[in-house]
Amino acid sequence: MASEKLTALKVERARTPGLLNDGKGLYLRIAASKTAVTKSWVFRFMIAGRAREMGLGSLDVVSLSEARERARKWRRLVKEGVDPLGYYLPPYAYAMMQVLDQSIKATGGLDQAKLSDYMHKSEFDTYVGKVRFAKNGEWAQPRMLTVQYHGISGSDLEQWKKPGRVTILAPSAYMTGAVMAPYHDNKK
Secondary structure: OOOOOOOHHHHHHOOOOEEEEEEOOEEEEEEEOOOOEEEEEEEEEEEOOEEEEEEEEEOOOOOHHHHHHHHHHHHHHHHOOOOHHHHHHHHHHHHHHHHHHHHHHHHOOOOHHHHHHHHHHOEEEEOOEEEEEOOOOOEOOOOOOEEEEOOOOOOOHHHHHOOOOEEEEEOHHHOOOOOOOOHHHHHO
């Protein structure tokens, strides 16, 4: 693709902290400390006149081609006015609070060193499943559950209890169907 600027070799060799632009909102973020260089993918976009940014995963887990595909998927949604961050952030924010809750209870306090040590050595049972942290501080098994609801009308809470109202789009291990577009067809 003409607008894509990065190559696998450029990504592998990149060491200078900052952002490398691949085009169309996809960036490789490079962070460096005295002991390590970490690389992760970022998708930047505008929604409702506001600049937004979302992570697409660590380079350890997500390749350049996978990052491009993820960015393409989110770009299509942004074009239709859908905020990708509204898709997945609430469950993961809740899960992170569960991790913190379990860590505080296990360590018996708020000592940051103890909490950090416990978090890096333990597995947590959360709303989004079992969570364990990798050496780089990211989740050892990244997961972003992308779903699409359909057949929802009005404000009746009972309809949410009925089967067949949600399609899991990603990750592929849990996929139950494909995205339905245009979105107005989902009212059916």
